[in-house]
Amino acid sequence: MVGLSVGEKHFIQGGINQNLRSDGRKRDTYRPIFVETGVIPQANGSARIRMGATEVIASVKAELGRPSALQPDKGKVAIFVDCSPVAEPTFEGRGGEDLSTELSVALQRCLLGGKSGAGAGIDLSSLVVAEGKICWDLYIDGLVVSSDGNLLDALGAAIKAALSNTGIPRVHVTAAASGDEQPEVDISDEEFLQFDTSEIPVIVTLTKVGRHYIVDATSEEESQMSSAISVSINRKGHICGLTKRGGAGIDPSVISDMISVAQYVSEQLINKLDSEISAAEADEDES
Amino acid sequence: MLPSPSPIPSQSASKTVFSKDMEQQSATVKWWRRSVEWWNALTCLSMFKPEIGDIIVGRVVEVAQKRWKLEINFNQDAVLMLSSMNLPDGIQRRRTAVDELNMRNVFEENDVICAEVRNFQNDGSLQLQARSQKYGKLEKGQLLTVPPYLVKRQKQHFHHLVQYGVDLILGCNGFIWVGEHCDARDTVAEEQLNNTEEQNTKSTRVSENVPLETRRNICRVANAVRVLSTLGFSLTLEVILEAFNLSSTLNLGIDEMLVSEFHVLVAEKEAERRSSLTKKKR
Numbered sequence: 001m002v003g004l005s006v007g008e009k010h011f012i013q014g015g016i017n018q019n020l021r022s023d024g025r026k027r028d029t030y031r032p033i034f035v036e037t038g039v040i041p042q043a044n045g046s047a048r049i050r051m052g053a054t055e056v057i058a059s060v061k062a063e064l065g066r067p068s069a070l071q072p073d074k075g076k077v078a079i080f081v082d083c084s085p086v087a088e089p090t091f092e093g094r095g096g097e098d099l100s101t102e103l104s105v106a107l108q109r110c111l112l113g114g115k116s117g118a119g120a121g122i123d124l125s126s127l128v129v130a131e132g133k134i135c136w137d138l139y140i141d142g143l144v145v146s147s148d149g150n151l152l153d154a155l156g157a158a159i160k161a162a163l164s165n166t167g168i169p170r171v172h173v174t175a176a177a178s179g180d181e182q183p184e185v186d187i188s189d190e191e192f193l194q195f196d197t198s199e200i201p202v203i204v205t206l207t208k209v210g211r212h213y214i215v216d217a218t219s220e221e222e223s224q225m226s227s228a229i230s231v232s233i234n235r236k237g238h239i240c241g242l243t244k245r246g247g248a249g250i251d252p253s254v255i256s257d258m259i260s261v262a263q264y265v266s267e268q269l270i271n272k273l274d275s276e277i278s279a280a281e282a283d284e285d286e287s
Numbered sequence: 288m289l290p291s292p293s294p295i296p297s298q299s300a301s302k303t304v305f306s307k308d309m310e311q312q313s314a315t316v317k318w319w320r321r322s323v324e325w326w327n328a329l330t331c332l333s334m335f336k337p338e339i340g341d342i343i344v345g346r347v348v349e350v351a352q353k354r355w356k357l358e359i360n361f362n363q364d365a366v367l368m369l370s371s372m373n374l375p376d377g378i379q380r381r382r383t384a385v386d387e388l389n390m391r392n393v394f395e396e397n398d399v400i401c402a403e404v405r406n407f408q409n410d411g412s413l414q415l416q417a418r419s420q421k422y423g424k425l426e427k428g429q430l431l432t433v434p435p436y437l438v439k440r441q442k443q444h445f446h447h448l449v450q451y452g453v454d455l456i457l458g459c460n461g462f463i464w465v466g467e468h469c470d471a472r473d474t475v476a477e478e479q480l481n482n483t484e485e486q487n488t489k490s491t492r493v494s495e496n497v498p499l500e501t502r503r504n505i506c507r508v509a510n511a512v513r514v515l516s517t518l519g520f521s522l523t524l525e526v527i528l529e530a531f532n533l534s535s536t537l538n539l540g541i542d543e544m545l546v547s548e549f550h551v552l553v554a555e556k557e558a559e560r561r562s563s564l565t566k567k568k569r
Contacts, residue, residue, distance in 0.1 A: 007427055014497055015502060021506075023509070024541025024542040
């Protein structure tokens with residue numbers, strides 16, 4: 001990330017104050033979003049999302065495993081993010097590890113809810129095959145290919161698109177087992193269950209620069225931020241997760257205001273994403 | 288030594304844009320896609336090839352002894368000597384130790400500067416000079432990066448768009464500056480003459496807000512440059528103004544210029560213009 005001169009910083013801040021950012025957007029407008037699904041054929045589901053110059057790829061792999069003893073009726077989901085050195089030279093080697101961990105934790109908090117599974121955006125009970133014995137483990141991987149700000153929103157959208165592209169093979173339990181024995185299963189190659197993604201939340205990040213908040217900040221704008229709040233909101237307008245970044249403290253009334261702005265923005269984002277995802281799936285079916 | 292990967296994502300982005308309307312592609316768009324694929328191959332072979340007299344826009348990365356080091360999208364940083372800058376009193380004198388200590392008041396780290404290539408140093412890096420009024424620090428605007436081969440050498444690289452109040456500087460190294468118009472850019476004169484009110488003038492001049500109408504024009508010109516850079520067209524004032532006027536006549540919101548439909552319109556307009564040029568030649 002190159003530095004900015006004093007004049008450029010003033011220009012960016014002035015633009016945000018006047019509701020006209022460097023690329024002509026208003027404070028609450030997203031960059032054009034392009035979605036492509038099925039980019040990784042070996043995975044159960046995958047998607048690539050591009051927002052301006054930020055490009056991320058998400059893939060979902062499903063494997064059969066044992067549910068944890070504490071929650072025998074729920075499947076397991078793990079989310080990992082990798083920041084590729086292609087995005088930024090500073091991500092080479094272990095440089096991107098901090099950012100990767102931060103993004104993974106934020107995504108887990110926003111999409112998976114607490115340790116008990118409460119408030120999860122993804123319905124884990126739909127992943128169970130035989131209660132207590134077999135469940136689906138979903139491994140969701142995110143890859144940051146190009147970074148120009150707003151990685152969390154892009155990753156959240158990519159995961160939503162990848163999950164709607166995911167086909168989980170239908171499993172027939174062939175023999176009932178008693179006690180601790182694993183039942184035999186027959187994994188069908190033909191039938192697939194599409195994952196229900198209408199309940200999956202989107203993540204909206206609001207970046208506070210000066211007295212105003214902007215949505216979908218570029219990396220130049222992010223360098224000017226005092227703090228940022230990422231809210232994951234589902235279709236009903238309910239909050240599924242909340243993360244705050246940045247060194248400056250925020251007044252609680254400001255946080256409530258930012259959350260209501262995020263709710264307003266999330267409606268348009270969810271509709272936009274859904275239409276883009278269905279268009280991308282239609283394209284994939286044709287090709 | 289490979290050039291920076293920044294051109295490549297924008298080119299592959301334009302491929303994603305057009306994968307959706309495969310059936311409805313007109314001949315111009317198909318031509319454009321083939322030329323973009325050709326540009327992709329060219330990107331790895333092309334790099335900024337400087338010549339003496341080129342106008343360069345660069346960013347200060349280091350304030351060293353009697354010189355500034357600038358980053359200019361080249362494999363080495365360029366050097367701007369203290370002796371290659373004008374002194375406030377205009378006298379051609381030897382720079383003193385006081386001048387050296389005041390270097391940071393002139394240009395600091397991360398400042399954006401426009402200058403001219405003076406000559407090449409022994410190790411292949413560039414030596415710049417900024418002796419004229421039109422060179423110097425650039426403030427109140429935005430800096431864009433495009434692939435260097437899109438900026439061809441022309442008679443004029445400084446464009447003052449009078450009716451919009453916008454300065455457009457096409458640096459030969461691929462750095463494009465779009466900002467509010469500044470009459471004189473000789474910052475050394477302004478800084479050192481107002482010694483006592485130095486802090487005040489500097490901060491007030493920079494923090495004066497750009498008027499909204501000028502800001503709209505700046506953003507529209509900048510988006511026109513972004514669209515042309517994604518499409519891979521050479522950047523000349525004519526083409527940029529054409530894209531600007533196209534978006535104004537269509538009453539597009541400034542951010543709507545970055546949508547794929549507008550890219551198609553600009554490509555078609557440019558194809559028309561080029562075919563009418565070849566017809567005239569015949």
